[in-house]
Amino acid sequence: MAMSGGSDDGEPMMEMNTTPLIDVMLVLLIMFIITIPIQTHAVKVDLPQPSDQPQNTVEPDKNKVIISPEGAITWNGQPINEVQLRQYLDQTVRMNPQPELHFQPDPQARYNRVDEVLAIIKRANVTKMGFVGNEQYRNDF
Template sequence: MAMSGGTDDGEPMMEMNTTPLIDVMLVLLIMFIITIPIQTHAVKVDLPQPSNEPQNINVEPDKNKVIVTPDGQITWNSQPINEVQLRQYLDQTVMMNPQPELHFQPDPLAKYNRVDQILAIIKRANVTKLGFVGNEQYRNDF
């Protein structure tokens, strides 16, 4: 670092040397960063508890039908279900041999975002036999 001398007339320098102050502040900052406890983020999730009761799972061995109603409700073989149940049913169908067909029929008035969410659930479940039904009613529209 360059040091500036006073004027040639012999007067003392009027500027304060801030280099030691900055060095002390940097050391204190590093010590403060090191001593901060690591933040642990925890998200509490209520997981379903396993039960010994036989589950009444409505999975057909040949084909199953998922319908999305205009209000966003999901139905599995005409029974209303939620997203967790849908994933459970899909996991069961993937394990079956041969894998049953999954017929997906969104209502024309269903919101696209909701239909997209349900298709994402189906994709994450690795369903290989998926068919869209009900589209034949639109064949003359285009």
């Protein structure tokens, strides 16, 4: 069966040819996509400004590391992360005499988190360290 433009009797085809309309529509669609402006999203963030006074967060006689039940680390009452903890520990190791490090994990803190912090302390070669706050649990066992 061959395709013919009309019937066998020579009458003209009454259907509309939609191929040129589809071609025009695709060209217009591509032009529309090209002319759309690029969206730029800006997020304004207020960054902390450096202060003129250096903050000395490492005490010369003793420092306290606390692990909360959620696993957050605090150094002398200020929340810190693992990198800052290592920096503070390196500062204390260089001090002469080396200050004491008081380590107080919360009893509800995950053991895995406490172990990670103890590993950071061990890698920093801290020699004066003690567990504080454990005396309140001596009658529990």
